[in-house]
Amino acid sequence: MRIEVRNISFSYNPGQPDEAKILDGISFAVESGTFTGIIGHTGSGKTTLVQQLNGLLKPSSGTILAGDADITSGKVPMADIRRKIGLVFQYPEYQLFEETVAEDIAFGPRNTGMPEEEIEARTREAMKLVGLEYEQFAGRSPFELSGGQKRRAAIAGVLAMKPEVLIMDEPAAGLDPGAHTAILEMIENIRKETGCSIILVSHNMDDIGRYCDQVLVLDHGRLVLSGTPDEVFGRAGELASYGLGLPSGRALIRRMQALGAAIPEEGILTEEQAADAIEAWWKEKR
């Protein structure tokens, strides 16, 4: 499902003297099945923006189209929108509450009132997608899992709704490097398996560079840059002024350029690509 955001603004206490503008005239589109990254400094409005996309917050002005439906019109049932557009909050493991992992994952589907067999099928499927063995984990209490497992269980709770768009707000925050990579790989895998589009809010430029088709840069509630990762990360100076850096591979190449190495930086987003470029450059130089 395609999402199109047209010129939305959002403020707390609009029209009052203490009006706080959080989002200011943002427009973009997320094509079906793509991977979009949203980056920005703390307080730039990323979390507020993604909450608009599934109707948890309503924009003060502007429209949001999900498929053909205008979700800001008030005519589309919110339950439908939230089923189609899944949102995984930061630290989603803090929202687990049921007695067993399977029951917690089934919470979403059960709210939509589908038959019991369908709920169980979806629970199994969601657990498979996040890499939790059904036989091993379904009957356990979510509170006795490890941090990484809890997060997987919480993500499965959203996946069980079979969203067409999956929004993830800092899905890897607070995880160790191993679990971090595993979660990101899992997300990319979910996209490939289910064909849903992913919107990833992240502070990690390496993740953005590695997975995204499109990058949106927010600064003080405004969309200041957007494009492919290569385009966005090609404007290092501008990014730095928003307090943002580069993927480590790209940063390394730029550092080498500054030291006199003639390596083109275009197209380099991951460490592997950087290593290949350096190798090619080294061979040629010799």
Place this chain on the structure above:
Amino acid sequence: MIRDITLGQYYDADSVIHRLDPRVKIVAAFVYLVMIFFVRDFIGYLFVGAVLAAVIIASGVPLRFIARGMRPIMFILLFTFLINIFMYRGAVLVRLGPLSITDNGLKQAVFIALRLVLLIFGTSLLTYTTKPMALTDGIESLLRPLRRIGVPAHEIAMMMSIALRFIPTLLEETDKIMKAQQARGADFESGNLFQRAKSLIPLLIPLFVNAFRIAMDLAMAMEARCYRGGEGRTRLHPMKYRRSDAAAYVLLILFAVLVIVQSRGLLPIPMLWEV
């Protein structure tokens, strides 16, 4: 929704009342509370009400703000009023089927309602004009003499300030969990009372779990900074009585004496609708 409650909030202003020592205000609120129960007729209430009005004006807290604080307890007020109005024998004024309103009932109902309103207006003024931290400092200081008989004054005050400090944190947490469960299709707004209560489970359980987690973290952080209770601790803002505080105490004593004398019928004015 939760943010609309003004009862117990602090209203930032710079007034005579705001500047008073927190201990004076706590003692005054306590004395005021007791005095309200001494009052036996409407002349007494007139006097207490006039004093309260004077203090409210001096405090600079808008009446609108204080009245808004009444909203959450409007129901209790109405309930007690209705219970009282039907429960007393006397000359019947209005008859409604099996129920009847009597002159005594009406008097009693108005009397109790007034008492509640005065109670809440007066005591809420304490929190409107005193910062929470000053309040806990004041309580600690007032409880200190009781330490000899084993009252943990510092610990009580610390617990209170921690509780106050975490109100906004827990509100934020509630908001976050609510949104997360709504994203999974939870519905907190519709259904009958029973369904609504049940729909709170996905909110309350994570909230409790998180509250314990936050408490655990805080305890650890306090221990890591060598917190060991009140023994030998000094204050950033030591409390000191000033001349205005002494004047406030004198006025308070005067107020209490007048209320007691009047309520015992020792003043040369007749009682009005005594209850």
